[in-house]
Amino acid sequence: MTKPNLTLYLAAPRGFCAGVDRAIKIVEMALEKWGAPVYVRHEIVHNRYVVDGLRNKGAVFVEELEDCPEDRPVIFSAHGVPKAVPAEAERRNMIYVDATCPLVSKVHIEAERHAEEGLQIIMIGHAGHPETIGTMGQLPEGDVLLVETAADVATLEVRDPQRLAYVTQTTLSIDDTAEVVAALQARFPAIIGPHKEDICYATTNRQEAVKAMAPKVDAILVIGAPNSSNSRRLVEVGARAGCGYAQLVQRASDIDWRALEGISALGITAGASAPEVLVREVIDAVSDHFEVTLEQVETAVERVEFKVPRVLRQVTA
Known part of the structure; x- marks a missing residue:
């Protein structure tokens, strides 16, 4: 049976940002330095595939510091923690590494x-x-x-x-x-704002790429987790920019193929905590259903890198 033709537009930038990349590296390097288990307070980033991968390497994910033993290192997620959390870790003489995005x-x-x-x-x-x-x-x-x-x-x-x-x-x-x-x-006319926009470069860049892609496509798939704020915003931005159908999917298995029947152009992007391997998985699944021509919509090039904390750099030096 002949597959229908489809132009597949890939947003760039998409997927991992520097803060997410750094947070994942922190967990991997901590496991290398201290061995398993290493505890992580809250999901290190909002992506089940990433969290499961780190869990398989020996990371233990907990919701609160009280769920961590005092004799094992604990890592704070990329989203940041209230001041009381590191203060409590210090009170308990715990080794902790803060993976909060800079x-x-x-x-x-x-x-x-x-x-x-x-x-x-x-x-x-x-x-x-x-x-x-x-x-x-x-x-x-x-x-x-x-x-x-x-x-x-x-x-x-x-x-x-x-x-x-x-x-x-x-x-x-x-x-x-x-x-x-x-x-x-x-x-409040006297209110003071940030010197520089608080919304991070990666969030801005991913939203701009979706805005550029939306008028070209009949549907957009955003790869990301339901609890990922930046991924959910990409769905909203796509819909607002004129795309008739925008869907959040965690994996290729979540795609609603009936909603994509009869389309000739599809956009794909990924939230800042979604790895490229999941983008490839979705592209492969789309290629099973359509005769695909790939095009890229690039609106920015990202070269940002954040260093991991010194305590971990000392190990690998």
């Missing part, structure tokens, strides 16, 4: 600096997301107020409208965040 750490430092200057912080982010919990946990309870949408701004009760600053979660939709920032600036 761009998330930048937001933590920003929030602390504003607080030292007597400003109350407003965080734009998703309630319950580990990164939001980690950033808000850099300061005493109540010092950071959370808003998720422009509508939330109207009901904010602040200490002093003249003494405010805002920070954002690094994995948000650029367009949604711009709406919330506009609402904050309209209600």
